[in-house]
Amino acid sequence: MLYGYAGHTLRIDLSSGIIEKEPLKQEWVDEFIGGRGFTAKILYDETPPGADPLGPENRFIIAMGPLSGLFVPAAGKTHFAAKSPATGGYGDSNMGGHFGVTMKYAGYDVTILTGQAKDPSYIFIDNDTVEIRPAGHLWGKGSTAVEEILKNDLGQEFQILTIGEAGERMVNFACISHDFGRQAGRTGIGAVLGSKNIKAIAVRGTKDIPVFDPKGLLKKGRQTYAACREKPGFKGWTPEGTAGITNWCNDVGALPTRNFTTSHCDYADKINGKAILDELKITDKGCFSCPIPCGKYGVAKTALGNKYVEGPEYETLALVGSNCELSDIHAVAHVNWVCDELGLDTCSAGAVVSFALECYEKGLISRDEMGMDVKWGDLDSIVYILEKIAKREGIGDVLADGVQKAAEKIGGDSAKFAIHVKGLEWTGYESRNAPGMMLGYMTADVGAHHSRCWVLGSDVANAVGGNQDANVHDLISQGADFEVIPKADHKNVVPLVLKSQHLRPAFDILGTCRLQYMEIGLETHYYEELYYHATGKKLDFDKDLLTLSEKIWHLNRMFNKREIPDFGRKYDYPPPRFYEESIPSGPNKGHLVEFTVIEEMLDAYYAARGWDSNGIPTKETLEKFNLAVE
């Protein structure tokens, strides 16, 4: 008996319509445990080299971990992976909510889609019954409408994921939406589903998940929930959720503003967590089994109408808010709603719109090309550009490929302020004086995404003193009041970056959210004990799990090497804005990251990883991690 797992892989070939259910491979469980371990292994092994990310050969993988769906705090993350249309390399994204756990209750730890459906379709899963059904009636519809239609047709207990118009038109930053406000946003995962002609997946699962020691899991689960309650962040962090960090980011000069021109704005109080509570919120909206719900569900009221929306979360506040100079919380929430309905990742969408606004301001996109006179901080302008992107109309078709490819077409000096790494847009932490964050963004397998590494607190401590290991609630509680922040030392950031790059995926492997650990400081030993009661196997978080994280890091690097013809060091550089332009305002005024520092950090990072000077894992490193890949 495979305890802690549902025990099956579901394979659906959309071209032939063949649906197969097979036992979950013991090899995957033994070597890669679950979640993002599974996605890395399967994507490398099963995607034909050179596959078109938007073609039938690409794999679309859904994976859960051994703790997913169990009596464990925040065990509701669903992992998706595919070769990314945004980067051409390894792509994944995850979301909270209730979808993945329901897949597991239906009996499936892993689901792999291959091929391409001939016509718009959705996948229906009701425990053992799996069907590919027509979705002509859903095509063109927004995420809310699709969820409502399918729940009304099938039953409210069905969990739905869907793509929007942007996914249908294969926008490179199309997301997957679920549960009226949760998204798997990054790496164009929604475009891959769209390329397969799959509009939605609906699942009902009512089976047991076998666990090794139900009594022990009950006891340890209760203790873990109680331990969460005891953390100061339980009451301190939860009310505002991720949005609670907005002012701190602004105060430490890390809030992306005006397409990353600067890192500080004078209106953070208008677009922060308190503004959400005061102006928008109806209810806290948590993911499955989560004791600290970061989701805030409410109503955005603007001249464009009243809209129910979950969020905005911090990343949206930063990238749609200050990065587009949108200073009204209702307007930011409205754009959040537009992105959700169209199926656009709010991180990349905010970054792409701000890039477009700068191009327009500098005359690189003309009034005729844009189709209207667009302005910074103008709700109508932002919504207009987003709709153009989702419909791939005019300039929207250029922007729909993301800032890297758009800059190649727009020309001029636009590549200098196309803020991305590897083709994936940068998220909500301006890092010119945060060398650890900078290096984390540069070296992340998926491109510029903070999900792989977040050491901003350490970087700030590096510059001004303080605790290198403070959790987010502690950072927010301490506050930040700096007229001027000295230059952070980049000399010793590599060990911190490596630690974060291994810690964060560890939770993705287990199938839980990392925020209990990251935001309120729940200790990792709880996960070791919960894992034992769930699976009957011992797990040393540091030795076993972090080593697996490291292995995955090498494997995904090799996937990128295999799939991107000239892959290597040059793919790890940040955009020129960060090493050519110093920050013009705020507490980090005058700082930039010198190119020599970038090179020095990469040299140290590659050496610590066991990669050569071009950033490719050496033969010895691959052998050490038992990776038979080339």
Add this chain to the structure above:
Amino acid sequence: MTLSFNHETCSGCRACELVCSLQNLKIINPSKAMLRVTARFPDPGIYEVDICNQCGACAEACPTGAIHLVKGTWRIDMKKCDGCLACVPACPENVMKVDDDGMPYKCINCRQCVEVCPRDALSFN
């Protein structure tokens, strides 16, 4: 003392369903829990939890007198229950459950849901 629910604080996490099934049935399966979290989205954007408030409608419907009151909690005497399931549609909250053998089971006020709920949305009044 009966279980009561406050939707103002519920965030829909379903920890109550998890602990209910694990405590009482020794399994991980929220769909078999003796209470049910329902999400009302997009409008009005609230959660509801269907709970047994020990109203006794099940006992009134029971033709064999198998459901009886023990210290404020309606319990099913499985020796008297013949599995007719008249209690199931009688439950106004739809939380009289049926097991894999076709026999009914219900909330016994074990209070684990109240203890675990991280939002204090469930209580005994």
